[in-house]
Amino acid sequence: MKVLVVDTTHGGAILASEFSKKQDFEVFAWDIYHTLPCEVKSSLKSQKIQLVDETFFDDFTQGKLSSSFKNDELMVVAPIHCNLPHPIHMTHHQAVHYFMKDRISVPVIEVTGVKGKTSVVAMLKEIYREKTPLILSSLGVEVVADDEEINLQRNISITPASIITAWELAEELSTAENYNIGICIFESSLGGTGLADVGVITNIAEDYSICQGKSCASKAKKQMFQSEIVVCDYDSCQKIYSKDSDFHTLNQKTNTYSVEKKSNVFAFKSNVFAFNINYGLFETSFQVRVRDLKTIHGKIINTSFECSTFAPAEHHLENALSAVCSSLSMGTPIKTIIRGLKSFKGLPGRxxxxxxxxxxxxxxxxxxxxxxxxxxxxxxxxxxxxxxxxxxxxxxxxxxxxxxxxxxxxxxxxxxxxxxxxxxxxxxxxxxxxxxxxxxxxxxxxxxxxxxxxxxxxxxxxxxxxxxxxxxxxxxxxx
The missing domain is CATH 3.90.190.20 (Mur ligase, C-terminal domain)
Structure with a gap:
């Protein structure tokens, strides 16, 4: 089968390389933004990957570029935000799922959203420090092992293909140092791969346009609903996703969170909400109430407890609630969540x-x-x-x-x-x-x-x- 991987800038080079390792794939790569370094071009060519441009489509009739395809036709793999005049058969997120679904054997939390992604990942890192977590965020790839933070790569994007890079770096570390990764926490742009046990949409604070105005962020981030359990802020869930025709089905595996405030009289309807909040510049304390929260193990949780963490303003507290809701959805003990949040002191760079x-x-x-x-x-x-x-x-x-x-x-x-x-x-x-x-x-x-x-x-x-x-x-x- 011929496969065209579009956009080598946002992870396409990694995906093209992965396709080239599979039998029966003839792989083409399109550097749509003309940013591919010479050394990456040489590497792709050495893997028998053919570099093409927009004229490549001239060799295929529109009939062959349909939404379904036969083995002798072309499969187009492109980012969800890519505006192509041809059908996309597989997004980059879906391609990562295709390659990694049988390789990652530990629990996965995947985090997307418009704001707060990196902060939520940092809080989750504190909660899961003792599980030797593999972390991918806009700050880099790292592993926490024996309470030591080991940086594996800085200056990495949060495009979905970076998940492949992060896992391969962790495998190398595990081989060299005999560390066993216990959980993966991945920050991902514009949606989820479907690899997650718990997928998180922090918020849709601003539903900006993508695909040159033909789509929007909320539609791209809806990919996160392929996760086993989805965590989403209550406002986004109600204002955006509740309008979808399949919302009833999505809602059955969704946990929501919110902050109690006068302007949000429906906060109590969320599965996790904060009240009795005492904001402080260095530490904020608050009560958490949990109602009918669903876990990945099929349990339903109803409880309440007190937390404190670095959250000087409401939007920081919303990030903390996202981490709380995600951890509870994983079935994590409450005392572990409380201890992890207590140790979070802010995030340089955020x-x-x-x-x-x-x-x-x-x-x-x-x-x-x-x-x-x-x-x-x-x-x-x-x-x-x-x-x-x-x-x-x-x-x-x-x-x-x-x-x-x-x-x-x-x-x-x-x-x-x-x-x-x-x-x-x-x-x-x-x-x-x-x-x-x-x-x-x-x-x-x-x-x-x-x-x-x-x-x-x-x-x-x-x-x-x-x-x-x-x-x-x-x-x-x-x-």
Missing amino acids: TSIKNNYLSGENRKVRVIEEINPGINVTAVKKAVNMIKEYENPALVMGGSYGVTCEEIDENSLSDFLNGMDNEILIILTGELGKSMMGKMKDGVLYHSQIDSAVDMAGKCGAKNILLIFRSNYSDLGRR
């Missing part, structure tokens, strides 16, 4: 707190960092509403373009910031900040350098500074 000395002064300011390549307007609003509650607050906001496929809505963001009415000092920075300056009211400051912008906020009298920066954390390593 949300963490630092005390910075001002340059030339023996005075500290508190900096709450929100550094995230996919930060969007919804997340900004939640974070700003948090910092407003603290003494002498300031916002340092900026970042870069092109760090994710989803860019930020500058007009909506500037409207929100302009509506603050001097409640908070605002300093913009980076190329994003420079672009926004023309949309801002008088009184907003700008500095091109991020550290200087934070320093400026402190010297203007701020004691609690919220730094929101669209970037990969590794790109700021020289700060």
Whole structure:
């Protein structure tokens, strides 16, 4: 059979290589974004994989590129977000399931969503530290063994094909060090592979478009419902997925979670919800109530308990509830969940707190960092509403373009910031900040350098500074 793997940028090179190892496959790879390094091209060619371009389809009639195919026809494998003028027979997520369903023999938790994926994975890592977990996230691939965090690869994407890379790295480590992986926790973009015992959709905070406007994030992430049990925030489940014709079937294997608040009178309808919440900058305590939660072992859980963790604002608490709901769905003991969350102290590169000395002064300011390549307007609003509650607050906001496929809505963001009415000092920075300056009211400051912008906020009298920066954390390593 001929198989065309589209998009070598987002994991297609890995998938093409896997197909080439199978008998009876003639493999073609299309570098649709023209980003394939020369060494990867050479490697693919050495595996007898043929590199093609868009003219490749000219050799096939439209009739042969149908939704079903015979053994002598072409199977097209492409990302779910790829906009092709031809049918896609298998997504990259489905291809990973095809290759890995018989290779991974331990429990799997797979996490997708618009916001909070990396933070939820980090919390799950703390909960499952004693099980020698294999972790794939936007921060890299690592294994926790004997309480030691072993980094296997940094700067890896969360495209589904990276699951193959992560597992192979873990196999090499297990052979060399005699470690036995006990559980896999995978962060995955735009959906799930179907490998998961528990698949997690953290939220659909903003349902951005994909496929050049022909589809949206929520449809792609619906792939996660191929998991044995699905965990999803209550609002997304009700507002988006409850409208699907097959929702009754999906709902039977779905556990939801939510935070009790005045604006959400239906929070009690979720399977897991938090109440009696006491927010703190370094630790937040809360009660958890569990109602009719389904586990992968077929049990139903009804209980309540108290937790505390690093969750200075509501959206951080929602991430914690996602981890709680996921762990309960796996059948994990409550005391293990409580202990794991207690040990979570924030995540460098997502949300963490630092005390910075001002340059030339023996005075500290508190900096709450929100550094995230996919930060969007919804997340900004939640974070700003948090910092407003603290003494002498300031916002340092900026970042870069092109760090994710989803860019930020500058007009909506500037409207929100302009509506603050001097409640908070605002300093913009980076190329994003420079672009926004023309949309801002008088009184907003700008500095091109991020550290200087934070320093400026402190010297203007701020004691609690919220730094929101669209970037990969590794790109700021020289700060």
